[in-house]
Amino acid sequence: MNVAAIDSILSKFPEIKGSLIGILHEVQNHFHYLPEGELRYISKKTKIPITQIYSIINFYNRFSLKPKGKNEICVCLGTACHVKGAEKVMNEISAKLKIGKGETTDDMKFSLDEVRCIGACSLAPAVVVNEDTHGMVSPKQVTTILSKYKD
Ligand code: FES
Structure with a gap:
């Protein structure tokens, strides 16, 4: 798991509340998908329930839980x-x-x-x-x- 990358992304969002979509966009841009371990780390760090994170991901087509090409x-x-x-x-x-x-x-x-x-x-x-x-x-x-x- 790339903790440093996630910490760096989270540091761009001083106000976590209301920033989840922006955070997920940054994570997807970095990894070209949303890795499960990193999502669990975000959940723990932000205290946003993992179920809420997955419901946002499932709502937006742009997000992918499978690795995407470069x-x-x-x-x-x-x-x-x-x-x-x-x-x-x-x-x-x-x-x-x-x-x-x-x-x-x-x-x-x-x-x-x-x-x-x-x-x-x-x-x-x-x-x-x-x-x-x-x-x-x-x-x-x-x-x-x-x-x-x-x-
Ligand atoms: S139908 Fe509008 S850009 Fe393709």
């Missing part, structure tokens, strides 16, 4: 993106990485998920990799996009 790919499958061929883009990414939705590559480099509208419909079909939004993505562009994140 690069998180989210393909938008909202209506505008679906109409413009997002499913083909998703299938191409899935084929190239040999993983399905909700899965992570064995080398832990990529995770693949779907989202429903990221508010960039004019860029449909849209794919988000980490903090980067790629717009008007065609299946042919998938290899180029993935290669930017391989190292």
